[in-house]
Amino acid sequence: MKKINVNTTTNNYNIIINNSFDLLQEHLIELGLSNKKICIITDDNVSELYLEEVYSIISKISDKVSYIIIPHGEVNKNLDTINNIYNKLLDNKFDRDSVLVALGGGVTGDMVGFACATYMRGIKFIQIPTTLLSQVDSSIGGKTGVDYKGYKNVIGAFYQPMLVYINTMTLQTLPKREFNAGMGEVIKHGLIADKNYFDFINTNINKINTLDNEVIQNLIAKSCIIKSEVVSQDEKEKGIRAILNFGHTVGHAVEKLLDFKLLHGECVAVGMIAAAYLSHITMQINIDELEEIKQCIKGFDLPTKIDKLDYVTIFNDLFYDKKTINDTLNFIILDGIGNCEIRSDLHKQDILSAIKYIL
Numbered sequence: 001m002k003k004i005n006v007n008t009t010t011n012n013y014n015i016i017i018n019n020s021f022d023l024l025q026e027h028l029i030e031l032g033l034s035n036k037k038i039c040i041i042t043d044d045n046v047s048e049l050y051l052e053e054v055y056s057i058i059s060k061i062s063d064k065v066s067y068i069i070i071p072h073g074e075v076n077k078n079l080d081t082i083n084n085i086y087n088k089l090l091d092n093k094f095d096r097d098s099v100l101v102a103l104g105g106g107v108t109g110d111m112v113g114f115a116c117a118t119y120m121r122g123i124k125f126i127q128i129p130t131t132l133l134s135q136v137d138s139s140i141g142g143k144t145g146v147d148y149k150g151y152k153n154v155i156g157a158f159y160q161p162m163l164v165y166i167n168t169m170t171l172q173t174l175p176k177r178e179f180n181a182g183m184g185e186v187i188k189h190g191l192i193a194d195k196n197y198f199d200f201i202n203t204n205i206n207k208i209n210t211l212d213n214e215v216i217q218n219l220i221a222k223s224c225i226i227k228s229e230v231v232s233q234d235e236k237e238k239g240i241r242a243i244l245n246f247g248h249t250v251g252h253a254v255e256k257l258l259d260f261k262l263l264h265g266e267c268v269a270v271g272m273i274a275a276a277y278l279s280h281i282t283m284q285i286n287i288d289e290l291e292e293i294k295q296c297i298k299g300f301d302l303p304t305k306i307d308k309l310d311y312v313t314i315f316n317d318l319f320y321d322k323k324t325i326n327d328t329l330n331f332i333i334l335d336g337i338g339n340c341e342i343r344s345d346l347h348k349q350d351i352l353s354a355i356k357y358i359l
Contacts, residue, residue, distance in 0.1 A: 002221045006140065006228040008235040011160040015140060015224050017217060019168050021050075024128075025057050031162055033099055037064040039092070041085065041112045042103040043072035046130055049173050054103055054128065066092060070108065074260045077107045077147050079155070085115045099124045102161075105131035105178075106138035106264065110153065113144030117159035127161045130170040132182025133265050136189070136223035139164050141231035141241075150256045151320055158236045166224075168216055176301075181265025183208070183300040184247075186219060188272060189226045191293065192246045195338030197222050202292070205299040243340050246332040247272030250355065253317040257309055269302035274354040279334040281350055282343075289337055304358070311355040318351075 002017040016027055028034075038058055042051050047069045059065050068088050070081055089098075102112035102125060109127050116125040127139035145156020171179060183201075190198030200222075201208070207215040227244065234241035251271025255264060262270075276293045279285045285293075294304050318329055329351065330344045 002217065004221065004224050004228055006160075006164075007232045008142065008160055010142075010158075010235065011162065013160060013162050013164065015164040015166065015228065017166045017168065017221055017224065019213065019217070021053055021057055021165075021167050024054070024165055025060055027163060027165060028058065028061055028126075034061045035064070036062055037092075037094060037098040038062055038066075038101060039089065039094065039098070040065070040067040040101045040103050041070060041108065041115075042067065043070050043105075043108050045072045046104040046108070050103060050130060050170065054101070058101070070111070072104075072107070074107055074147065074264070077111060079146055079148070081111060082115055082118075082146060085111070086119060089115075089119055094119070094123070096120050096123055099126065099162075101126045101128060102139075103128045103130065104134070105129065106134040109134050109139050110144050110156070111146060113142070113159050113161065114146060114156055117144055117157040122159070124162050127164040129164065129166060131174055132171060132179050132220075133185055134182075135166045135168075135171075135220055136182060137185040137227060137244075139166075140224060140227045141244075142235065150259075152252050152255060154320075160235075166220060168213070168220060171211060171216065177263065179211075180300040180302055181263040184265030184268040184272070184297075184302055186223050187293075187296055187300075188244075188246050188268065189223045191272065191276075191334060191337060192243050192332070192340040193226045193230075193338065194222075195336075197226070198296070198337055202296050202299075205296070209300070242330065242342055243332050246334075246340055247275050249318055249321050249329070249331055250274040250314065250358070252321060253314050254306060254309065257313060257317060258306070262303070262306075266303055269297050270304065270306055270358050273297065273304045274358050275331065275333055277357045278331060278346065278350060278354040281353060282333065282346070284333060284335050285337065289334075293337070306358060309359065311352055311359060314355050315348075315352060 004015040102109040129135045129139040142160035145153040251267040255267040
């Protein structure tokens with residue numbers, strides 16, 4: 001078991017990394033959740049795999065446990081699903097002392113967090129992420145929200161969980177494409193914050209792809225440490241936390257314009273190639289480093305190019321990005337592998353060149 005602490009201005013909490021759900025009951029009791037009214041929210045895929053086990057564990061500390069099953073997928077990450085959650089919470093008389101448990105991937109975690117942030121002006125929630133992407137990224141740091149008119153997470157709130165419990169064995173049932181998509185966020189952490197970590201990923205591509213338990217545990221722990229350290233410094237993304245969006249400016253535009261046909265991590269991978277190319281043409285990484293990044297991304301069958309879009313359409317969509325301020329595009333670019341910076345002074349022609357590079 002590994003334990004990582006996240007300290008923010010609004011809440012401090014632990015990330016527990018284990019290879020089973022065996023320690024979940026112990027940590028729920030430590031949080032004082034015995035006999036609380038608790039609702040598990042999961043999707044119609046994850047419910048078939050883990051709802052029964054998690055429900056059984058939580059039922060040992062409370063006889064007031066219920067669950068809600070929501071439809072899976074990004075297409076259902078909207079206010080209609082949130083309204084259904086609100087209605088069921090009201091029907092079951094959930095109050096400010098009640099607790100929600102998000103069991104699933106990033107879509108479920110983001111929506112449950114948003115429901116908790118807004119229901120009765122805030123109730124407690126726990127993250128039990130079951131995908132690699134949610135384990136290393138979306139379950140940590142309190143970003144919650146839903147998509148609106150195709151724009152990703154444009155409605156949301158910063159709202160921290162009271163616990164993140166990661167069972168790495170859930171990755172055994174994760175489709176390979178979903179696992180690879182999570183590796184997009186993992187690679188991002190190495191690129192922006194730790195060259196040694198990036199080298200570790202590169203060196204262990206085969207072991208990662210075969211889910212070697214020790215390597216996977218270390219991988220998730222290191223990504224969680226990087227994410228938690230950044231979040232602890234800048235909870236509400238007023239400064240340094242924006243570096244976690246490396247690859248996301250172009251990635252989110254691609255994700256929306258392709259109508260979410262590519263997974264989030266796949267779009268981030270393409271976006272990281274664009275950002276890495278920007279880093280190269282601004283002379284902050286060399287051609288060998290650019291190629292090394294591309295090969296690492298390809299090592300997890302992630303896309304480095306896309307089709308069916310044109311560069312002008314992508315460029316225009318960048319201005320809906322949440323990092324854009326006063327119609328000025330802010331990009332995260334590398335300053336060597338393992339370091340990065342936020343830039344708002346990039347030339348339009350360079351940005352267009354980077355978009356063309358991924359087409």
